[in-house]
Amino acid sequence: MKLATILQAILLTADKPLSLEQLEGYFAPEEHIARSAIRSALQELQGSCDGQSFELVETASGFRLQTRVAFQSWVQRHHEEKPSKYSRAFLETLALIAWRQPITRAEIEEIRGVAVNASIIKTLLERDWVRVIGHKELPGRPEMLGTTRQFLDYFNLKSLDDLPSLAEMKGLDVDQLPLVLAGA
DSSP: OOHHHHHHHHHHHOSSOBOHHHHHTTSOGGGOOOHHHHHHHHHHHHHHTTTSSEEEEEOSSOEEEEEOGGGHHHHGGGOSSOOOOOOHHHHHHHHHHHHHOSEEHHHHHHHHSSOOOHHHHHHHHHTTSEEEEEEOSSTTOOEEEEEOHHHHHHTTOSSGGGSOOHHHHTTOOGGGHHHHHTTO
16 A cells, blocks of 8 residues: 555544654554655645645644635535634634733733633633743733644644734734634
8 A cells, every 4th residue: 555545544534633753653663664754655645635625734733634625615514513703802812812922911901902801711721722831020920821732733834933924914804813824
């Protein structure tokens, strides 16, 4: 069997992105599958996805096969639950954390001009999109917030460098943020 076909089967059945190291772990040592061979096979697999309804995507956590965004409206019909709708406050808070991290809740409130509802931060922490990355050296030692690998994975980003620049974001309605981050 071709290595690219084996990797395709592994990635199709995985419930999360898999790193090169994890993919390497699927093969017995006596099979002598080098990491460079896995990289080459992933490139081959990516090429074979051209013209298909799915694509190979590399995120912060690794590689995954996923349906292309163009097919989203049909594929969503599989799921009875509606995709999450996020409030403007939720999206603004997430955007501020993503672009200004590390940032404290007080700094978010200062920029937004209104208090941040505790449930927004709680939801971001529960989704594992945001984490506490330290404490600021101020009275009360407020928590500094930053994004996680799960945030990057959810929005198909390899790193924070893949975020659109703030200049690109100017003029966009905050409701368009999930589409911009997902590359739609």
